[in-house]
Amino acid sequence: MDTPLLTAPDIRQRIWQELQRALQDRHHEWRTPVLATVNADGLPQARTVVLRHADARQATLQFFTDKRSPKFAELEAAPSVALVFWSKRLSWQLRIQATATLQRSGPDVDAVWTRISQSPAAGDYLSAKAPGDVWEEDASDTPSDNTQHFLGIVTLRVQNLDWLELARTGHRRAVFTADQWEWRVP
Ligand SMILES: Cc1cc2nc3c(=O)[nH]c(=O)nc-3n(C[C@H](O)[C@H](O)[C@H](O)COP(=O)(O)O)c2cc1C
Numbered sequence: 001m002d003t004p005l006l007t008a009p010d011i012r013q014r015i016w017q018e019l020q021r022a023l024q025d026r027h028h029e030w031r032t033p034v035l036a037t038v039n040a041d042g043l044p045q046a047r048t049v050v051l052r053h054a055d056a057r058q059a060t061l062q063f064f065t066d067k068r069s070p071k072f073a074e075l076e077a078a079p080s081v082a083l084v085f086w087s088k089r090l091s092w093q094l095r096i097q098a099t100a101t102l103q104r105s106g107p108d109v110d111a112v113w114t115r116i117s118q119s120p121a122a123g124d125y126l127s128a129k130a131p132g133d134v135w136e137e138d139a140s141d142t143p144s145d146n147t148q149h150f151l152g153i154v155t156l157r158v159q160n161l162d163w164l165e166l167a168r169t170g171h172r173r174a175v176f177t178a179d180q181w182e183w184r185v186p
Contacts, residue, residue, distance in 0.1 A: 008174050008181045015094060015161055015176075016056035018087070023054060029087040030094070035063070036082040037074045045074060059158040059178065061096070064112065067104050067152030068130035075100045075154060083156070093164040098156035113151050125151040 006014060022030035036046040053062035061083070065072055075081070079101070085094040103109050116122055126149055129135075161176040164186055171186035 008176075008183070011163055011174055012161065012176050012181065013056075015163060016054065018090065018092075019051065019054035019061070020056075022051050029089060030085045033083045033085045033094075033096075035071070036084070037071055038078045038080070039070070039074050040077060045071065047071065061098065061156045061158065063154050063156075064125075065152050065154060066125055066127075066131050066150045067102075068150050070132050072102060072152055072154075075102055081156060091166045093166075095162040095164075096156075097159045097162075099159065101155050101157070103153040103155070109151055109153055112153060113149055116151075117149070122149070125149045 022028040
């Protein structure tokens with residue numbers, strides 16, 4: 001989809017609109033970005049996550065994870081991340097650099113858990129074994145009650161947005177920081 005009339009400030013606004021839409025729309029391609037981190041050996045790691053919150057004014061994004069997962073420990077040691085989103089519908093790629101802060105417990109985690117504890121998604125945070133543990137066929141994986149959960153919240157403070165639009169009429173790319181932007185060669 002070409003967006004010839006959009007100026008760069010419009011584009012910044014549209015990016016955040018699409019991120020907001022992705023929270024509501026299960027089929028939005030930006031709902032499931034790829035999150036890249038650096039592991040303890042200094043090697044790259046990347047995986048899909050579900051976008052759970054987007055706040056344009058604060059320039060923050062959130063996702064949920066099992067706090068025993070390798071990525072949680074990686075983020076604690078090395079909080080700089082990259083996120084990549086692609087939407088075929090929009091013909092837009094979005095690359096984000098951000099810094100992560102982690103919540104293991106507290107009122108925000110409690111509020112999210114209250115909201116999701118009765119939903120099927122709750123099972124993602126209740127397994128007896130940690131993500132990445134070796135799977136054993138006969139081991140019981142589900143605790144008998146759901147009071148012991150492992151939900152953690154990761155908040156990403158966005159440092160820059162690198163937007164790329166593919167269009168027959170010519171690709172366009174713009175990079176946005178908190179108070180500046182510039183066109184870049186695609
Ligand atoms: C569509 C999709 C959505 C996913 N969403 C999440 C998510 O929101 N949080 C999460 O921790 N893992 C999510 N996962 C699983 C991760 O991609 C990953 O396999 C898992 O978290 C272990 O990652 P780690 O070993 O880097 O910690 C998702 C996977 C897929 C395929």
